[in-house]
Amino acid sequence: MTKYVKYVDxxxxxxCRACMxxxxxxxxxxxxxxxxxxxxxxxxxxxxxTWNVLQYIEHENGKGDLExxxxxxxxxxxxxxxxxxxxxxxxxxxTKFGTVVIDQDKCVGCGYCVQxxxxxxxxxxxxxxxxxxxxxxxxxxxMCTDRIEEGLQPACVTTCHTGAxxxxxxxAMIKKAEQRVKEIKDRYPNARVYNPQGVGGTHTIYVLAxxxxxxxxxxxxxxxxxxxxxxxxxxxxxxxxxxxxxxxVVGAFVTNKFFSKRAEKxxxxxxxxSHE
Amino acid sequence: MTLSxxxxxxxxxxxxIIRHQEQWKQMIDRETIKPHLDQAVMATGVPAVALTTxxxxxxxxxxxxxxxxxxxxxxNPELEQKLAGISSLLDxxxxxxxxxxxxxxHQAYFEKFAACHRLEQWIPSFLAETALRPYLQLTAExxxxxxxxxxxxxxxxxxxxxxxxxSLEEDGKKVIPCPRCLAHWQAKRLECSHCGNDxxxxxxxxxxEGDAVSQIQVCDECHGYMKIIxxxxxxxxxxxxxxxxxSIHLDFVAQEHGYRAVGEKIGRC
Numbered sequence: 001m002t003k004y005v006k007y008v009d010x011x012x013x014x015x016c017r018a019c020m021x022x023x024x025x026x027x028x029x030x031x032x033x034x035x036x037x038x039x040x041x042x043x044x045x046x047x048x049x050t051w052n053v054l055q056y057i058e059h060e061n062g063k064g065d066l067e068x069x070x071x072x073x074x075x076x077x078x079x080x081x082x083x084x085x086x087x088x089x090x091x092x093x094x095t096k097f098g099t100v101v102i103d104q105d106k107c108v109g110c111g112y113c114v115q116x117x118x119x120x121x122x123x124x125x126x127x128x129x130x131x132x133x134x135x136x137x138x139x140x141x142x143m144c145t146d147r148i149e150e151g152l153q154p155a156c157v158t159t160c161h162t163g164a165x166x167x168x169x170x171x172a173m174i175k176k177a178e179q180r181v182k183e184i185k186d187r188y189p190n191a192r193v194y195n196p197q198g199v200g201g202t203h204t205i206y207v208l209a210x211x212x213x214x215x216x217x218x219x220x221x222x223x224x225x226x227x228x229x230x231x232x233x234x235x236x237x238x239x240x241x242x243x244x245x246x247x248x249v250v251g252a253f254v255t256n257k258f259f260s261k262r263a264e265k266x267x268x269x270x271x272x273x274s275h276e
Numbered sequence: 277m278t279l280s281x282x283x284x285x286x287x288x289x290x291x292x293i294i295r296h297q298e299q300w301k302q303m304i305d306r307e308t309i310k311p312h313l314d315q316a317v318m319a320t321g322v323p324a325v326a327l328t329t330x331x332x333x334x335x336x337x338x339x340x341x342x343x344x345x346x347x348x349x350x351x352n353p354e355l356e357q358k359l360a361g362i363s364s365l366l367d368x369x370x371x372x373x374x375x376x377x378x379x380x381x382h383q384a385y386f387e388k389f390a391a392c393h394r395l396e397q398w399i400p401s402f403l404a405e406t407a408l409r410p411y412l413q414l415t416a417e418x419x420x421x422x423x424x425x426x427x428x429x430x431x432x433x434x435x436x437x438x439x440x441x442x443s444l445e446e447d448g449k450k451v452i453p454c455p456r457c458l459a460h461w462q463a464k465r466l467e468c469s470h471c472g473n474d475x476x477x478x479x480x481x482x483x484x485e486g487d488a489v490s491q492i493q494v495c496d497e498c499h500g501y502m503k504i505i506x507x508x509x510x511x512x513x514x515x516x517x518x519x520x521x522x523s524i525h526l527d528f529v530a531q532e533h534g535y536r537a538v539g540e541k542i543g544r545c
Contacts, residue, residue, distance in 0.1 A: 004511070026488070146277045147277065147488075147509075148511070149277075150277055150278070150279045151279070151510055151511055151512065151514070152279075152488070152489065152509045152510055152511065153509055153510070153511050155488075158508060158509045167511060168511065
């Protein structure tokens with residue numbers, strides 16, 4: 001199956017926030033009241049009701065000039081997704097397109113995914129049912145998987161008027177990003193492709209104008225060791241243990257039946273009386 | 277979200293046929309198609325194919341008809357009995373007649389042919405049209421540099437197919453692709469392709485709730501409609517034939533609202 005990647009070239013972004021509006025519109029997400037942050041940025045970070053946020057960063061470049069840096073921030077859809085690994089309910093999974101999605105029916109709102117995401121892009125939303133009982137569910141960008149299934153690009157990409165975002169096959173997008181970095185190196189000496197290998201690469205890749213930390217991104221994000229231990233070792237061993245225990249119980253049951261039948265038969269052959 | 281009401285099985289069948297038509301097109305000798313375009317004549321609405329000499333390879337045409345039958349039977353084995361024996365009805369003379377009648381949309385001929393040979397009504401016209409398209413598509417490919425616009429109401433400037441579909445492309449350009457011959461030309465955003473009406477007060481748009489990519493432009497002047505698909509939203513732009521098929525629900529909606537696929541100015545002599 002073709003793996004797709006969302007390509008974001010922050011150097012082409014003009015901070016219009018149409019991607020935020022398109023996301024809210026497509027996913028039917030409610031508006032949120034937010035405090036003034038001292039800049040044009042509307043939300044401090046993504047939330048359960050705002051799956052992508054346009055960051056406005058005031059940055060002093062190497063020449064001492066002040067620059068406004070913009071970045072469309074949302075889920076990275078990591079190949080080695082920590083959220084998926086720590087989820088005790090298997091509620092988080094990869095789709096055939098490479099996107100990471102949450103099964104809302106399985107999510108129990110434990111919050112492990114929120115705590116372990118290296119990019120802090122998952123949030124818990126609190127709901128109240130008709131009986132007044134509250135429960136929580138994890139929420140994040142789905143990369144518009146429902147649109148991709150119908151051959152459409154994510155809503156944020158289709159609305160981007162500067163061409164800062166594109167959507168396409170993984171190899172083509174990575175190549176495009178590498179080429180773009182070469183083109184802008186003169187203007188942005190720190191420019192780079194952000195596709196961190198510590199999480200196996202991501203399905204949202206960036207052309208950044210500056211170091212990742214300038215954008216509040218981890219320089220070398222990794223899947224927490226505890227998550228790897230839990231998902232890749234503890235769970236399979238646990239399942240194997242359950243399997244072994246089940247096999248032992250079934251084995252004991254069959255053996256008991258078999259031996260008790262043989263014993264009964266032997267008893268009858270040895271002159272056991274019939275009750276008839 | 278579902279973009280189309282057409283079943284995946286039928287979509288796959290159409291994709292397979294389109295794939296074959298593309299291969300068949302490559303088999304045609306380009307020298308056998310000689311367009312003699314006369315812009316003055318075309319300006320009156322005469323399609324380019326009527327001004328083109330095509331030396332059809334009849335044995336190739338018959339081979340394609342057989343291949344279409346094979347594809348249909350593979351996708352739906354129940355059709356085997358209905359399609360059996362058609363090849364034996366097609367001699368060179370009949371094949372030439374099929375090509376002529378399909379080129380001129382002569383539906384009555386095919387209905388009569390079906391009745392005479394006790395075939396289901398759709399079969400002869402479907403086979404003839406499907407096997408003819410590679411020739412039309414190659415003609416369109418060859419004359420495309422000369423095709424810039426269409427005469428309102430005259431249909432496709434290459435094959436004459438009635439216009440019913442437009443796509444929105446880069447920079448919001450409205451491009452009309454022909455689902456039959458795949459020719460394409462640009463049109464004004466605010467203009468009815470059936471009657472040329474460009475009065476914005478008489479052009480309306482019907483939208484379908486939950487359908488993020490399409491709308492229907494309807495004209496209150498001629499009561500014609502046009503399906504408009506925003507193909508910029510697609511990862512890979514589908515072919516015009518598939519766009520037309522997958523948006524068939526829009527035809528139903530437009531026709532339920534009293535609009536027609538071919539507009540007619542009321543009270544016109």
